[in-house]
Amino acid sequence: MSFKLFELLLQASIYTVTISVVSILIGFAIAILLSGMLLSLRRHLVLPARIFISFFRGVPLLVQLLLIYNLLPVIGINVPSVVAAVIGLSLCTAAYQAENLRGGFASVPVGLVESAEMVGLTPGQIFRRIKVPTALRLTLPALVNEAILILKASSLVSVVGIVELTRMAQDLAGSTFLPLQLFASAGLIYLVINWIVALAGGLIERSLPGAPR
Numbered sequence: 315m316s317f318k319l320f321e322l323l324l325q326a327s328i329y330t331v332t333i334s335v336v337s338i339l340i341g342f343a344i345a346i347l348l349s350g351m352l353l354s355l356r357r358h359l360v361l362p363a364r365i366f367i368s369f370f371r372g373v374p375l376l377v378q379l380l381l382i383y384n385l386l387p388v389i390g391i392n393v394p395s396v397v398a399a400v401i402g403l404s405l406c407t408a409a410y411q412a413e414n415l416r417g418g419f420a421s422v423p424v425g426l427v428e429s430a431e432m433v434g435l436t437p438g439q440i441f442r443r444i445k446v447p448t449a450l451r452l453t454l455p456a457l458v459n460e461a462i463l464i465l466k467a468s469s470l471v472s473v474v475g476i477v478e479l480t481r482m483a484q485d486l487a488g489s490t491f492l493p494l495q496l497f498a499s500a501g502l503i504y505l506v507i508n509w510i511v512a513l514a515g516g517l518i519e520r521s522l523p524g525a526p527r
Contacts, residue, residue: 345411418449458515
């Protein structure tokens, strides 16, 4: 396989990484909101969050992408394919991240919060300095796993016309008759990207307050 073909795969992998990172960050912001709703004592907040999470965890991502891609024009919203793909991935990963974060916030030791209250920290300071770092440290391995899953699942966005890494390998294999070399190269690129994500997650985990050194 020529270097030119490998270069095309690398260029397509930029699409894969960009779409995945943007979706994961947007999904994380939505997940914080959803986890707060889940931990709320108000039923009118808990119920919509549970319905959202149940839907996006229960329906295959491929179906979600096709639904969003076909639904948006019907309701008068015309957006590029890449935007529809980001919306689909973001909503899907938000559902999983919300459950991870909910578990993390619920696992923050009560004694730790009470100690912070005794030394005079405000609720906002307790949230920023105690709850968020503790919950992130507890849930970071699960969040990193979710990020890796989304990176791999981003190959599904080809159904809405985006030429990401897997689609590029598929197109090149059809025109060069080198499927083994091309898909093996695509797999290698996925492996390197996900190894970097796992490495970054480990470094972040060790940098959080209270993490074992």
